[in-house]
Amino acid sequence: MDLKSNTSPVVTDPAPMTQSRLGIHSALMPYSPTGATFSPTLFLTIPRKKPGILDDVRSNTWLDAMKSSSPTHSKKNKDSNAELTANESDLAYRIWMLKYPSALSSFEQITNYAKGKRIALFLDYDGTLSPIVDDPDRAFMSGAMRATVRNVAKYFPTAIISGRSRDKVYDFVGLAELYYAGSHGMDIMGPVRSVSDDYSCIKSTDKQGKEVNLFQPASEFLPMIDEVFRSLVELTKDITGAKVENNKFCVSVHYRNVDEKSWSIIGESVDELLKHYPRLRLTHGRKVLEVRPVLNWDKGKAVEFLLESLGLKNCDDVLPIYVGDDRTDEDAFKVLREGNKGYGILVSSAPKESSAFYSLRDPSEVMEFLKCLVSWKKSSGFSN
Numbered sequence: 001m002d003l004k005s006n007t008s009p010v011v012t013d014p015a016p017m018t019q020s021r022l023g024i025h026s027a028l029m030p031y032s033p034t035g036a037t038f039s040p041t042l043f044l045t046i047p048r049k050k051p052g053i054l055d056d057v058r059s060n061t062w063l064d065a066m067k068s069s070s071p072t073h074s075k076k077n078k079d080s081n082a083e084l085t086a087n088e089s090d091l092a093y094r095i096w097m098l099k100y101p102s103a104l105s106s107f108e109q110i111t112n113y114a115k116g117k118r119i120a121l122f123l124d125y126d127g128t129l130s131p132i133v134d135d136p137d138r139a140f141m142s143g144a145m146r147a148t149v150r151n152v153a154k155y156f157p158t159a160i161i162s163g164r165s166r167d168k169v170y171d172f173v174g175l176a177e178l179y180y181a182g183s184h185g186m187d188i189m190g191p192v193r194s195v196s197d198d199y200s201c202i203k204s205t206d207k208q209g210k211e212v213n214l215f216q217p218a219s220e221f222l223p224m225i226d227e228v229f230r231s232l233v234e235l236t237k238d239i240t241g242a243k244v245e246n247n248k249f250c251v252s253v254h255y256r257n258v259d260e261k262s263w264s265i266i267g268e269s270v271d272e273l274l275k276h277y278p279r280l281r282l283t284h285g286r287k288v289l290e291v292r293p294v295l296n297w298d299k300g301k302a303v304e305f306l307l308e309s310l311g312l313k314n315c316d317d318v319l320p321i322y323v324g325d326d327r328t329d330e331d332a333f334k335v336l337r338e339g340n341k342g343y344g345i346l347v348s349s350a351p352k353e354s355s356a357f358y359s360l361r362d363p364s365e366v367m368e369f370l371k372c373l374v375s376w377k378k379s380s381g382f383s384n
């Protein structure tokens with residue numbers, strides 16, 4: 001193992017000053033701890049005191065955010081406070097699809113655009129390749145999905161980008177021919193290729209002994225994340241159904257199996273604990289609170305890193321496609337949309353705002369879409 005250099009995208013605790021509602025003041029200047037050299041493009045500044053750590057909460061309270069964190073949570077009609085009927089939900093979904101058309105019914109449009117281009121595929125895991133289940137340790141993907149992903153990877157460079165630890169998502173997927181990014185992109189194993197100096201990579205070997213590049217921008221957070229993981233296990237041990245998952249560079253606090261009456265206790269406990277860790281922040285997933293380093297790094301940045309590692313960055317003839325279901329996938333959708341680079345496909349069975357271009361209802365439609373890509377590639381005689 002050969003350590004190339006030791007740069008870090010982390011900025012720690014600057015001097016106190018006024019803060020925005022989200023806890024990060026736009027006027028804060030990057031601050032480097034002694035001795036470290038940083039790339040300014042990777043910085044996030046961290047305020048010493050934060051009014052609220054739930055930085056991606058778009059609703060009024062974190063309890064609202066917890067309630068709205070999964071499309072399976074029943075929707076209320078604002079006026080009557082009654083739950084939407086099946087017909088109303090279906091209509092709402094169909095109206096929503098005018099804005100986010102099905103990637104299956106728009107397949108011809110997608111492939112017309114892809115003609116003459118090299119597709120690079122980025123796939124989220126939970127809720128995209130495997131259905132959402134109550135026990136996070138049992139979120140297995142089906143054999144059919146595995147075969148489909150294996151097949152698609154024969155034709156297109158394919159990477160999995162997950163909130164899980166890289167090892168765990170690899171164990172679930174089990175395909176050596178893919179690239180993997182765990183911990184919401186904070187742990188990437190990619191091909192050996194020179195990448196820009198912004199990225200400080202470690203040369204390593206994968207499970208098959210092949211030489212790879214390892215990029216772990218949050219490595220200095222490991223001891224802190226371990227400590228927080230242990231505290232969260234202790235804090236939630238008496239809450240029936242709560243589960244804390246160590247995802248290496250981030251921690252997930254699951255409340256899917258917790259009685260809704262106890263959700264506020266979970267939220268408060270995490271909130272209280274994180275007051276002692278200003279270098280960590282909280283984001284929301286599907287019935288899960290995600291504790292992660294304050295770092296200007298996310299799934300969008302991971303896509304850019306992987307494109308560069310694969311020699312596909314800034315190439316007019318490359319079409320990246322990212323398929324995901326979670327709020328954390330929005331960072332990747334944004335990168336593709338803003339740079340007009342490629343397509344985000346949101347997996348959702350309920351209407352929600354997104355930066356994706358297209359939609360798919362569930363993992364079975366994802367599988368269908370991947371199969372269509374393979375058939376299209378085969379029928380186009382590999383000329384595209």
Ligand SMILES: O=P(O)(O)OC[C@H]1O[C@H](O[C@H]2O[C@H](CO)[C@@H](O)[C@H](O)[C@H]2O)[C@H](O)[C@@H](O)[C@@H]1O
Nearest residue numbers: 125126132133134136139162163252256286288
């Ligand atoms: O980025 P992803 O691959 O989508 O990972 C996001 C989180 O997924 C997992 O939690 C979610 O799926 C579980 C299994 O279906 C479900 O029980 C849970 O409620 C969901 O939030 C995973 O356990 C988390 O660690 C990931 O961060």
